[in-house]
Amino acid sequence: MTLVKLTSVAVLALALGACQSLFTPNYRAPLEVKREAWEHVKPGCSESDCPLVNIDVVHFPALPKLDDIVEKRLLMLTEDNQRGTPPASLQAYEQQYLARADKRNSTYLQAKVREQHDGLVIVELSSYLDSGGAHGMPGRGFINYSRKLDKVLTLDDMLVPGQEATFWKTAEESHRAWLISTGMDKDPEFVKTWPFKQSPHIALTYGAVVIKYEVYSIAPYSMGHVELKIPYPRLNGVIKPELFPGRG
Template sequence: MTLVKLTAVALLAMTLGACQSLFAPNYRAPVEVKREAWEHVKPGCSERDCPLVNIDTVHFPTLPKLDALVERRLLQLTEDNQRGTAPTTLQQYEQQYLASAPARNSSYLQAKVREQHDGLVIVELSSYLDSGGAHGMPGRAFINYSRKQDKVLTLQDMLIPGQEDTFWKTVEESHRAWLISTGMDKDAEFVKTWPFKPSPHIALTYGAVVVKYEVYAIAPYSMGHVELKIPYPRLNGVIRPELFPGRG
C-alpha cells in the first residue's frame, strides 16, 4: 500500500473516531432532573387535623426507565399503609389513602437525587407515615442507576464475584468504629440489644460507599437512620474497579 493510501486510511480512522466521540454519551455531564411536588388534604375536610399526603419527587426526561422506577419504588415504601388494592401511580395512592385515612394521619413521600458521578445517578427515597401516635414511621431506600448499563445496580453488580462476605465484614468494621464514635461501645446492653446486621440500602456515592439503616435496625428510633461510610480504598478487590469514582 502506498504512503498516500496509508495516509488516507489513517485520516478516515481518525474521522470515524472523532464522530464516535462526538455522538457518544457524555457521562461526566449530569442528566436533566425535574422536580414535582404537591400536598393535598382529604377532600371536604375542614378540621384542624385533616389527613394529608405530601409528595416531593423527581423526573428524568431522558431516562424513562429510571423515571418509572422511582415512582414504583416510592409506592413500595407505602406497602405497609396501603388500604385495599395496591395503587399503580402516586396519584392513585393519594386518592386511596385520603379516602380512608382518619384525622391526624399523614403520609410523606420524597425522591431526590443524592449524587450524579461517573455515569451513575444515585436517588435517595424517603417516606414518613404519621398515624397520630407519639412519632411516625420513616422509611428509606436507594437507587444506584447506571446510565452506561441502563439498569439499576444490585449488590451483586457492585461486587467482584465471591467478595460478598468480605464486603459485609468491612461494613461491620465501620459499624464498630461507629459504636466507638458514639460511645455506645462501652454500653454492653446496647451492644447486645442492637447487634450489627447487613442492610439492603447501599449507595455508591462519590466520597464513599454508604450503607444506610432503617430505624430500629441497629439502633433505637431516637438515633435515626444510621449511615456507615466505607472509603473506596478499603474496598479494593471487593468493589468492581470500574465503579470506583474516576475509573469509569
C-alpha cells in the same frame, strides 16, 4: 501517491473517531433532573388537622425508564405494600390513602438525587407515615442506576464474585467504628440490644460506599437512620474495580 493515500486514511480515521464521539454518551455530564412536588388534603375537610399526602419526586427527561423505576420503588415504601400489591401510581396511592385516612394522619414520599458520578445516578428514597401517634414511621431506600449498563445495580452487581462475606465483615468493622465515634461502645446494654445487622440500603456514593439503616434496626428511633461509610480503598478486591470513582 502513497503519502496521499496514507494522509487520506488518517483524515478518514480522525473523522470517524469524531463522529463516534458525537454519538457516545457523555457519562461525566449529569442527567437533567426535574422536580415535581405537591401536597393535597382530604377533599371536603376544612379542619386544621386534615389528612394529607405530600409527594416530592424527580423526573429524568432523557431517561423515562428511570422515572418508572423511581415511582415503583416509592410505592413499595407505602403501607399498602405491607398488605398486598402496591397502587399503580402515586396519584392512585393518594386517592386510596385520603379516602380512608383519619384526622391527624399524613403520608410523605420523596425521591431526590443524592449524587451523580461516573455514569451512576444515586437516588435516595424517603417515606414518612404519621398515623396520629407519638411519632411517625420513616422509611428509606436507595437506587443505584448505571447509565452504562442501563439497569439498577444489585449488591451482586457491585461485588466481585465470592466477596459478599468480606463485604459484610468490612461493614461490621465500620459499625464498630461508629459505636466508638458515638460513645456507645462503652454501654454494654446498648451493644447487646443493638447488634450489627446487614441492610439492603447500599449506595455507591463518590466519597464512600454508604450503608443506611432503618430506624429500630441497629439503634433506637431517637438516633434516626444510621449511616455506615466504607472508604473505597478498604474495598479493593471486593467492589468491582470499574465501580470505583474515576475508574469507569
